[in-house]
Amino acid sequence: MGYAFSRADIAYLASPAGAAALAEVGDFALTPASLLKDLERLRRDHGDHAPVLVETVRLRRRAAAKLGGAGEWLFTDDALQQATPSPVARRRAQRLAGRTVHDVTCSIGAELAALADVCPAVIGSDLDDVRLAMAAHNLAARRNVLLVKADALMPCSTAEVVIADPARRSDGRRTHDPAKLQPPLPDLLAAYTGRELAVKCAPGLDFDKLGWAGEIEVVSLDGAVREACLWSPGLAEPGVTRRAAVLSSAGEPWTLTDADPDDIPEREPGEWIVDPDGAVVRAGLVRHYAAKHGLWQLDPRIAYLTGDKVPEGMRGFRILERMEFREKPLRAELHRRDCGPLEILTRGVDIDPDALRGRIKPRGSQPHTLVVTRIGRQATVFLCATP
Structure with missing residues (x-):
């Protein structure tokens, strides 16, 4: 579960003395092999602050690949696990650019940082005092961000758009049941009836059973499916109910929707087998992807595609x-x-x-x-x- 941070810990870490101590601890290896020896020395130098210093440095190292530019941020272990990777957060923020936005499950502020770059005013709220204090530290330089303590199920702003990221764990286990999210997805949707809403969800949810009237966007990053986002009808592109957004740290992003053509032939296998990106598969857009790239399916019920060439940037398997x-x-x-x-x-x-x-x-x-x-x-x- 990680270290249990307190408000006093955050006050210390945010102070000049804490910042200097963190810089010192950053020079330690803190590997499984060295941790006991490192802790022994750090306890001599920093007393009771040693555990929180070690935890913070280790979390910052883990965050480096996920949250670019967050080198001086504060995290809890759970908050870092749930935090949206920066490229995915920027993707969502770009769709909301120019609007006022309220993140009702703001946690340590990962979404708020991306939103603050493109929105005139951003509100973040949470019930967790520690995470709010961390968000205040992490976003101290952002003058267009307001943080408040509030229940996500109790609307408290008139922002144009509400976004939420319900926790996906129930009783310590990951859940795909919308009613077991925290806050429960049905309750969250009911609380903001009539409002423009964007809700980050697990990509494993059964979207057909959800009965969502807007757009469902499945997002992958560097080949790994990261999330699904529910966009209310007013935020969705007209005529689109499913979208795959494929992001890459190295290349240009691309998207595919159910408004694109999906007419493909039925033929014997070609020279290659192509496994579409997971976002395409989870969004139910395999036929649309095939039509775009001149491919067809090995079987109408199976997501493997085949053809005589491999789309640029995709991995293909030549049939022997x-x-x-x-x-x-x-x-x-x-x-x-x-x-x-x-x-x-x-x-x-x-x-x-x-x-x-x-x-x-x-x-x-x-x-x-x-x-x-x-x-x-x-x-x-x-x-x-x-x-």
């Missing part, structure tokens, strides 16, 4: 052999091809890749990829060259 999925012939074919390192991708079949790898025991030297899926009712394996 197609076989009915039976382990003995597969093992023989892998042996014939001197297969060694083996990546196994599965979709639509109940197969554990690690268990399968253990049974077929590839012992050769050449890397390959297996794509195991279902075509019709038949489990099928494609032996592919590893890109």
